[in-house]
Amino acid sequence: MNIDVQQSLEKLDQLRNTHFHLLNELLSTDIKIQKFEFFTVSVLNRSFSLLAAFSDLIKAKNILAALPLVRLQIDNCLRLSA
Secondary structure: OOHHHHHHHHHHHHHHHHHHHHHHHHHHOOOOOOHHHHHHHHHHHHHHHHHHHHHHHHHOOOHHHHHHHHHHHHHHHHHHHO
16 A cells, blocks of 8 residues: 555544544533534544545555545535534
8 A cells, every 4th residue: 555545544644633632521511411512523423434435445445435435524624614
C-alpha cells in the first residue's frame, strides 16, 4: 500500500478515536439529555461507522465500494450543520 494512503488511514483512525471520546464525554455528563444530544449521538455514531467501513474498504482495495461512503459522510456533516 502507498505510504500516503497508509498515513491517511492512520489519520482516519485518529478521527475515529476522537469520535469515541466525543461520544464518551457527551454521554457521561450529568445534564438531562435533550433532543439535540440524541441527534448528535446518532450523527457521531453514523460517522464513526462510516469511517470504519471506509478504512476497511480502502485496506481491501475496494475503491468502488468506498466512494459512496464519502457522499454519505458529507450528508452526515450537512445534516448536523442544518
